[in-house]
Amino acid sequence: PLCSNNNPYASFGATLARDEEQNLWSTPHDVTHTEADDDRVLYNMIVVRNQLDKDSEEWQKLNYDIYTLRQTRKEVRSRWKHILEDLGFQKEADSLLSVTKLSIISDSQNMGKARDFLLKLSEETNIFPTSWELSERYLFVVDRLIALDAADEFFKMASVVYPKRPSGERVDDSQKAPQC
Numbered sequence: 001p002l003c004s005n006n007n008p009y010a011s012f013g014a015t016l017a018r019d020e021e022q023n024l025w026s027t028p029h030d031v032t033h034t035e036a037d038d039d040r041v042l043y044n045m046i047v048v049r050n051q052l053d054k055d056s057e058e059w060q061k062l063n064y065d066i067y068t069l070r071q072t073r074k075e076v077r078s079r080w081k082h083i084l085e086d087l088g089f090q091k092e093a094d095s096l097l098s099v100t101k102l103s104i105i106s107d108s109q110n111m112g113k114a115r116d117f118l119l120k121l122s123e124e125t126n127i128f129p130t131s132w133e134l135s136e137r138y139l140f141v142v143d144r145l146i147a148l149d150a151a152d153e154f155f156k157m158a159s160v161v162y163p164k165r166p167s168g169e170r171v172d173d174s175q176k177a178p179q180c
Helices: 012-021 037-050 057-086 093-097 110-124 137-147 151-161
Strands: none
Touching: 037 057, 057 093, 057 151, 093 137, 110 137, 110 151, 137 151
16 A cells, blocks of 8 residues: 555645745745735746746746745734834734635725725835735735724824835835834
8 A cells, every 4th residue: 555556644744845836925824815816927937937947047046036035924923013013012013914715805895995995005104015016915905904993093004113214225124113
């Protein structure tokens, strides 16, 4: 049985490696994030990269782009978590930021408010990088903030901690406004 192809455990390590490779939001074995457009872009980059020879220049470039996109996502999530924790949601921050394909909008009337709020955040703060396309994921987070009546406070905090700077002017952590 150890040598036959009927061994159910033979591909266990390979399955874990594949799960980790398709891990789009750095949550182990989470396949729920391939629903949004930005997730599909990352997933397609991973698929194309995996079809290339690892020694090729194209593979290296795609691998770098995938890494950069994942790091940017982690940074944005970290910014949101930081603000949520400063607003008093220390224990709830992770659950407020958790979005899966099973997540729903609490009130359909909030969708328009959430879109407007997200656009305002992107235009008037640096909570998102300048090259960032607004993620559908954060619509759900904003919807939760609206339901908790914490959206305005979130925006005020984001404006203080991540103020909009003129293009080309970088802000490092030592220049950020003090936490409230």
